[in-house]
Amino acid sequence: MLSNAFVPVALIIYMLTINVKLTLLSLICVPVGIFFFCLMMTGSTESYNNTIIKTKKLNDTAVEYINGIEVIKAFGKSKTSYDKFVTAAKEGADCFIEWMRRCNLWQNLSLLLMPYFLLGLLPFGAKAYMDGTVSGNDLLMLIILSLGLVSPFMTIASYWDGIAKMGTIIGEATEILERKDLIRPETMTEKPTDMDIILKNVRFGYNEKEILHGIYITIKQGTVNALVGPSGSGKSTIAKLIASFWDVDEGSISIGGVDIRKIPP
Ligand SMILES: Nc1ncnc2c1ncn2[C@@H]1O[C@H](COP(=O)(O)OP(=O)(O)OP(=O)(O)O)[C@@H](O)[C@H]1O
Ligand SMILES: [Mg+2]
Known part of the structure; x- marks a missing residue:
């Protein structure tokens, strides 16, 4: 993520040395894209927590269903047991679908706008060229450099989601690691008389x-x-x-x- 952040910074600095006004104009879509990106990320921690809870439940139910399959068959409980599993699977899928549906519009708007550097650069660049305030060489350079910004920006956006998820995952792990150990002796002091x-x-x-x-x-x-x-x-x-x-x-x-x-x- 850092290496992808350094590339645009270096490119933008270089572009600024060529032409400050056109560089700023080429970045005009970035804040708008970031705004939509933030809209997409609101509530993502809660949604991700929710999917973890539902997935765990699905895992538990699947294991229980498979482990108990002999008993379930023997007592003719296939329907009820299977329904429990199906419900868990459906809830697991639904929480993902609902979350993705909520993000869809914002994600697409942000992915569409954030890397759209040419939207500001092309019209204003063309005008500046016709007015004679920027040379053809410089304008061409700016266009090429601004295209180079696209992929690092997209990569950063894709990492961002992972970073947001990391908090939840680390939280889950630390919760287990920080549990107190059960206090048990190293050796047997009293011998059990039987196995009651x-x-x-x-x-x-x-x-x-x-x-x-x-x-x-x-x-x-x-x-x-x-x-x-x-x-x-x-x-x-x-x-x-x-x-x-x-x-x-x-x-x-x-x-x-x-x-x-x-x-x-
Ligand atoms: N690890 C856990 N952490 C928190 N609550 C739990 C945990 N395991 C079970 N529970 C809760 O404790 C209660 C009793 O669960 P338990 O699994 O012992 O029931 P059960 O009688 O075995 O049910 P089933 O017939 O479905 O297997 C339930 O309300 C369950 O949600
Ligand atoms: Mg049980």
Whole structure:
């Protein structure tokens, strides 16, 4: 981006030494193009965040659908499960389409006008030439140089979008990196007596909103247990807590009588 910015700067300086007035006139479309470009970029961070959220949801749904395909087929739930996936896919596509539709006009206007250096240069240059205030050589030079401005300008505009997206991407990554590590010992101090899993008064929420409100469960070693409940009620959350991916907010989970917070990863 920097190298593309230096080329126009150098060219414009050189053009200014040839003819100040005509150079400024050739740049007349740039502010107008930038204005439309800014209109296009307004709200782009929010829109990009939105597409990330929707895409993540689509990914989750796709993975869930494919992982659960045996169960879905066995219980004849193809339709409802597939609908969930289709809805996520449609929402994912819609948020992109809606965003692009909103940008379309401004983007095209800015791409059309920003590099249109000849629009000011040609008529005023021709007039200046006829008036004798600029020589034919100088005018030709200005025209050639102004054409050289086009592609660096377009390249800068294309990078700009990437820079706007970078903030969101870095934010996503730092959010994960800045999460606190779970505190777990290096070595096992207490040995579990068996493999019974016991949840006692477990309260938990991913953010402020509590998802599990005081859960008691006993899962005996060697048994198969079913966890049943509506979507979003917290079944997977319970499984993730037992696997020790998060710490409970209140209560405890133990395996063989040992609190999982005392079991090394
Ligand atoms: N990583 C997360 N961050 C924030 N909220 C989450 C996270 N994972 C799940 N939730 C929320 O916690 C609640 C319980 O989700 P969970 O996935 O445990 O439900 P579930 O019972 O497994 O649903 P399903 O039957 O659809 O699999 C939901 O409201 C969900 O939006
Ligand atoms: Mg689940």
